[in-house]
Amino acid sequence: MFATYDVIIVGAGHAGCEAATAAANMGSKVLLITMNMQTIAQMSCNPAMGGVAKGQIVREIDALGGQSGIISDKSMIQFRMLNRSKGPAMWSPRCQSDRMVFAQEWRNTLEQTPNIDFWQDTVSEVIVKDGRAYGVKTSMGMEISAKAVVLTNGTFLNGKIFIGEKVFGGGRTAERAATGLTQQLISLGFESGRMKTGTPPRIDGRSLNYAVMEEQPGDENPGKFSYLDTRPLDKQRSCWITYTSEDVHEVLREGFEKSPMFTGRIKGLGPRYCPSIEDKINRFADKDRHQIFVEPEGWETVEVYVNGFSTSLPEDVQYKALTKIRGFENAKMFRPGYAVEYDFFPPTQLKLTLETQLVGNLFFAGQINGTTGYEEAASQGLIAGINAHNNVHEKEEFIIKRSEGYIGVLIDDLTTKGTEEPYRMFTSRAEYRTLLRQDNADIRLTERGYKIGLATEERMAKLQQKKEDTARLLQGLKETKVKPEDINSWLEEKGSTPLREKSTLLSLLKRPEIGLDEAQTLLRLTSDLPIQHTEAIEQAVIEIKYEDYLNRERINADKLSRWEGLEIHPSFDYDRLKALSHEGREKLKRQRPGTIGQATRISGVSPSDISVLLVYLGR
Structure with a gap:
């Protein structure tokens, strides 16, 4: 029934879609496996793309020849360039998206891409022989062969959904969890952990009083993400701003005894920079209000996303608190907010190509690596798809350096430092952010994308x-x-x-x-x-x-590139270097840095350890 594929992509979220189109457009025969063909590229949380640092990532994806920028342009309902009052290094494009159009445009793109086949099923196991991935097994008993496998499982690995005291299996509301894969990967020697994310309730926009809220229109001359000739918006939908109050907080506190966060039923760590509303009023008890962004979900729908009100409190507490918010007095709820806890695999187990260190031709991308955000996932999917194709066709690995792009900063941070909470990109994480602006992503990366056969x-x-x-x-x-x-x-x-x-x-x-x-x-x-x-x-x-x-940043980046050019062989025997500190040796053996530059960024590896390595390497 199935031929042998070059690359199998498991999961059709933002990471999986970019991985599939990248590998296919470069010439690989790709199979995209998803649990549900109707939820391809679904925006599980907020209906938006871009933002601070994230907008730079979308433009980098586009510059390389990826699809997220084009699809964002085709589905946006509002565009804003954030931080225009600051220097250009901080300018960050962001759009509100029509979530239904976004998903449909992605599916159209996938179906119109030669070399991509589809299969609706759940992957329960990766076929591994002699330390390499050779395909997958599914819950329906299918064995499908491939030369490389990319796992982009999102929040579905042993996913649990929490609403108050209710707990049920699932990676997204009304969608079941994926089981079996975590256990197999652990048996192969992978380390796993648990993380959490959440989403706010969705509201009927017809029931809101926008007259008492602050309007947030789009830019007067809206921009776009793609460097290609996608059409800018000629009309836009506004968002709105309102605030919580002490009355809202008091209602929320009444439900704390049933909160899965505070009762310990959720073990995983949540995103520090996008906390739930109950976490915010607990951590910032001195604040008597918090900002709420009221975001339309699309052109034609009345559904509204309540940005800033992520919660897993009981439904009745959520609803009572919402109706205390100015403008929400008569709000009608479509569905409550909830938290999701899921398995992830610490990304220090990956190479800079996103190939796993333990199993050859097996790649991880997206939330399985402990990240949060559509943009972070999409960029990882793009890099994993490129490198899966390159591995299969015996081509050179594709790595973006920290001085070349936010994508490089993201992947280097993940593989070198790891993460103990859902990783989110910020401009402050990039030491060369004046060079890595949203306006010059094409100058930095398009030629590289063209050379590998992805950019046109x-x-x-x-x-x-x-x-x-x-x-x-x-x-x-x-x-x-x-x-x-x-x-x-x-x-x-x-x-x-x-x-x-x-x-x-x-x-x-x-x-x-x-x-x-x-x-x-x-x-x-x-x-x-x-x-x-x-x-x-x-x-x-x-x-x-x-x-x-x-000029100053270019000089510093050139200095850094010298360190990045000093490669360390993957099989290097650190035990031979007796002068290394015990902690340094253990960290180097575990994380297997590819270069001296990467070794310098590993927590626990001291400057004296680097000196020992440099002496041994003759530098």
Whole structure:
């Protein structure tokens, strides 16, 4: 019934979908196995993509030739560029999505991708022979052969759902848990743990009083994620902001004795940066209110997502507390919030390619690695899919360095440091964030995606045009001079010192009072330079205004790359180096860093341990 596949992907969430399309578009024969064909690419939690640091990840996925950016553009109902009041390193695109359109667009993309087959079933075992993965066994008794397997199981491995004192098996509401796989992986020597995540109740938007809430519209000139010619929005739906109160908190506290979090029924750690409402009012008892974002679930539906009210309290407590929120007095609930506890596998058991250290050609991606978030999952799926294809076809491994992308920071953090709570990406985790901006992901990564056969000719042509436009504009800015009488009135209006003599546009753009928006106005007022390409202007202005910072980070990144270039063989015998500390030796033996750079970031490996390694390696 089944031929031998190059790659089997287990799970069709955000990680599984990116893994499947990446491997297939690179030429592998792929089988995507999902428990339910009707829930492919479902947005299990909030109906949104991007955000702080996460938006950078989506643009990096797109730059490499992945699909999340394109599908986000096709399904968005609102777009906002966050942190525009800060420097460009902090600018982060975010969109509200129509969750039904998002899932449908992903399914359309998968079905229109040659080389992808589908099978609805639950995988209960990975077929392993001589330390390598050779396929899977399913709960229906099927044995399907493959040269590589990617596990993207999300929250389904031995998943349990909690609502108050009620506990039942499941990885998502109304969907059963997956069993058997964890036990097999443990028997193969893998270490596992438990984590938790949660989701808020869903509300009938017709029952809310938006007149007493604060409106949060999208950007006046909405952007998008993909570097390709996807259409920007011509209309948008607003979100709304309201707040909890002491009355709300008092109702919630009444249910604490039935909370699975506080009674110890949930053992797994939840995300620190996205806590439940009961956790927030317990941890921040001094605050008398918390912000609630009221987010529409799509263009045509009345369903509303209550962002900031994630909870696993009993349904009646949830409902009573909700009706105390301003604007929610007559709220009707579609379904209650709940918590999910599930198995994960500490990611220090992985290589930087996301292949497991214990079993060859077996890859993990997404929440199975202890991460949270659609964007983090999708980026891992992309890298796992690329490397599964490369392994099968005996090609070079594909690794993004920390200095090349947020995806590189994410995977390096996971495989080197591990995580004891659901990992979420932030700009603060990237030491070279001025280089890793959302606007230049194509410059950083598209050529790499093209070389491995994933990014298309169209992407490369657009990148080349952008580079040429930027270079031409930069040269023009250096050469074009402005007379004081042509610009002084505008400069004074902006609070900037008037000119006494002619000045180049380049020197004017370095002034702190002239931001990106002012720069575009300045160019229109003073020159005939080719400024029709907004992205070229953005690149040129950022390069000019942040030249010193960018050069400093490039120098530091070059230094780091020297360490990353010093490879350590996977079978290196650390026991031979008697000068290593006991803790350092044990950590190095366990995590098997691929380079000296990665070894420096392992907790417990001291600078003196690194010196010992460098001496032994002749450096």
